[in-house]
Amino acid sequence: MKRLQGQTALITGASSGLGQGIALAMAREGAQICINYSHSQEGAEETLQEIESFGGKAMIVQADVSKQPAVKAMFQKTIQTFGTVDILVSNAGIQKDASFLDMSLEDWQKVLDINLTGQFLCAQEAAREFMRRGIVKERSQAAGKIICMSSVHDIIPWAGHINYATTKGGVLMFMKTLAQELSPYKIRVNALSPGAIKTRINESVWKDEHERKQLLKLIPYQRIGEPEDIGKAAVWLASDESDYVQGQTIYVDGGMTLYPGFVDNG
């Protein structure tokens, strides 16, 4: 029996990187997938083709997660097509880096809109659908599962990225508060906090030999992560294997949050 058999997972930002990795991992475990994207239609189609290549089922929906009408329409289309939504992976996120003094209000606001307000809008639609439907025992012990994509920067400060780190710190408390509020409805809410995973967002770092070596100094486990590392954790967090896990952040980071700088210092 596949671990997500018959469930529908809506994954935001599934046209690239971690979202794509999660979509493939969940589809392999029997979930039907709503592949969301905002600009990269080509990336979304690549995700769809890969899922279909092993006999999985998926659909593509374009929507900007920071816009409420678009988010509502995305949930409606998914429910029309697959009947309901069982799992939300709120993964879409961006970086717009600048030193604090140089950061424009526009770049501050844009990152908040997508990384944080996007989580609010998607989780609200998902929770409404989970409550409307309730538990379907054949599929899952929970009425629904929400996985918020955070980052190790929800606890590690990050100079030059204050908008991004602020949103991830916000995701931490958003996730915990939501888990507390939705627990009585048997809705599970948890977060994944990846360390450095090879995707488009940090391409300039892992493609440059010097930068890659510098990055490895921050990772005790001595390898940069792959989207599959996050896909596997997301499947577990969405499945009944983690049914008693509620309001937690799982750090999937090769030990980045172990403060490796203290190994021979301090």
Ligand SMILES: NC(=O)c1ccc[n+]([C@@H]2O[C@H](COP(=O)([O-])OP(=O)(O)OC[C@H]3O[C@@H](n4cnc5c(N)ncnc54)[C@H](OP(=O)(O)O)[C@@H]3O)[C@@H](O)[C@H]2O)c1
């Ligand atoms: N890679 C890492 O090392 C790492 C570490 C910690 C946390 N994360 C988090 O993981 C998530 C995914 O990042 P990634 O590394 O996979 O980056 P990525 O390869 O750049 O993918 C970002 C995804 O988000 C989507 N997206 C951006 N703006 C959107 C919007 N307004 N509405 C809907 N979708 C939107 C993109 O879609 P389009 O391309 O179609 O615009 C894309 O599919 C982010 O939340 C990021 O903060 C990543």
